[in-house]
Amino acid sequence: MRVKDKVIIVTGSGGGIGEGIAKRLAAEGAKVVVNDIQPVQGQKVTADIVAAGGQAIFVAADVTKSAEVQALVQAAVQQWGRLDVMVNNAGWTHRNRPALEVSEDEFDRCYAVNMKSIYLATVHAVPVFRAGGGGSFINIASTAGVRPRPGLTWYNGSKGAVITTSKSLAAELGPDNIRVNCINPVFNPDTGLSAEFAGGPVDDARRAKFLATIPLGRFSSALDVANAALYLASDEGAFISGVCIEVDGARCV
Numbered sequence: 001m002r003v004k005d006k007v008i009i010v011t012g013s014g015g016g017i018g019e020g021i022a023k024r025l026a027a028e029g030a031k032v033v034v035n036d037i038q039p040v041q042g043q044k045v046t047a048d049i050v051a052a053g054g055q056a057i058f059v060a061a062d063v064t065k066s067a068e069v070q071a072l073v074q075a076a077v078q079q080w081g082r083l084d085v086m087v088n089n090a091g092w093t094h095r096n097r098p099a100l101e102v103s104e105d106e107f108d109r110c111y112a113v114n115m116k117s118i119y120l121a122t123v124h125a126v127p128v129f130r131a132g133g134g135g136s137f138i139n140i141a142s143t144a145g146v147r148p149r150p151g152l153t154w155y156n157g158s159k160g161a162v163i164t165t166s167k168s169l170a171a172e173l174g175p176d177n178i179r180v181n182c183i184n185p186v187f188n189p190d191t192g193l194s195a196e197f198a199g200g201p202v203d204d205a206r207r208a209k210f211l212a213t214i215p216l217g218r219f220s221s222a223l224d225v226a227n228a229a230l231y232l233a234s235d236e237g238a239f240i241s242g243v244c245i246e247v248d249g250a251r252c253v
């Protein structure tokens with residue numbers, strides 16, 4: 001039980017990578033707050049965790065809305081008296097297309113879900129972390145934030161901002177015993193965003209094109225990312241802050 005009794009929020013955990021993180025952390029003893037804007041999916045993940053013998057509650061909240069993020073953090077405190085880790089996983093992308101064809105609304109949504117969410121999580125969780133003697137943020141960024149490719153320009157930039165902001169916060173919040181780290185996953189073909197990243201259905205041709213750039217010869221899975229999150233959330237990661245763990249099979253280009 002590597003995170004036994006740690007209280008952990010996982011945003012956007014109604015499906016995809018976040019679901020994998022929430023389930024892995026719960027299996028290792030965490031008290032998990034499952035969050036999503038999609039209540040049916042979020043409640044299903046929560047029920048799965050409880051059925052497997054874990055501890056979880058579901059809190060519907062939009063990570064782009066200050067009052068809702070505040071309520072999300074408070075729900076963790078009300079339920080379990082503290083907050084130890086916040087995994088900022090909720091994310092969104094415009095469809096893979098030329099930069100000039102992405103609408104202003106899509107740009108705003110991309111930066112709100114991917115980046116403003118980090119600001120709001122910081123504003124609302126840091127006072128709780130400080131009161132509890134410390135804490136840890138795990139921000140799910142992307143390989144796209146460090147090795148950008150054409151077609152996802154505004155998404156790539158939002159993830160680059162997540163990475164730089166996380167490193168800055170790590171430096172600023174270290175004296176409060178608050179750690180801030182990122183995980184950079186490479187393409188996962190099985191999530192709600194996969195077709196958007198790929199620019200269409202993830203068919204054999206698109207799979208082959210992506211796969212050719214990953215030396216370890218497969219895509220990332222939610223479990224790969226969850227295992228990295230487990231390490232950062234656990235006491236094994238107690239002196240790790242300001243880093244990005246690449247979960248990318250050594251993607252080279």
Ligand SMILES: NC(=O)c1ccc[n+]([C@@H]2O[C@H](COP(=O)([O-])OP(=O)(O)OC[C@H]3O[C@@H](n4cnc5c(N)ncnc54)[C@H](O)[C@@H]3O)[C@@H](O)[C@H]2O)c1
Nearest residue numbers: 012016017037062063089090091142185187188191192193
């Ligand atoms: N799938 C990949 O290839 C890949 C690669 C690198 C990084 N990522 C990142 O991983 C994270 C998870 O994405 P995923 O691929 O599992 O996609 P997903 O769409 O399957 O999961 C994202 C979840 O976030 C929720 N969400 C969206 N907006 C929200 C909001 N405003 N408030 C609360 N919840 C919200 C969605 O309802 C969904 O359940 C994202 O940050 C994404 O950028 C994904």
